[in-house]
Amino acid sequence: MYIAMVLLGYREREAWRKTPYQIVTLFRYHKEYNPHIFRQERAAVPQAAEELDDIDIALGGL
Structure with a gap:
């Protein structure tokens, strides 16, 4: 719901x-066509980001 609404x-x-x-497919398209939004979040994520998928990164690792 968070991804869909926010x-x-x-x-x-x-x-x-x-x-x-x-929702997941639309989120992937959103991420693909708006890389400037997610570039900042990826820089702030520690090296464990390799273990997290894109949705976990967007949600802050919840």
């Missing part, structure tokens, strides 16, 4: 209608 900008009703696959 990072992708969907309303709550629209987010609930998306499947997890759709």
Whole structure:
């Protein structure tokens, strides 16, 4: 829900209608077409970032 509503900008009703696959796929496209947003976050992540996937990095490793 966080990715759909905060990072992708969907309303709550629209987010609930998306499947997890759709949200993850849309997030990958968002990351691909907006690299300037995620470049700063990757620089702040320690070397353990190799173990984290893109969603964990965007969520701050929660």
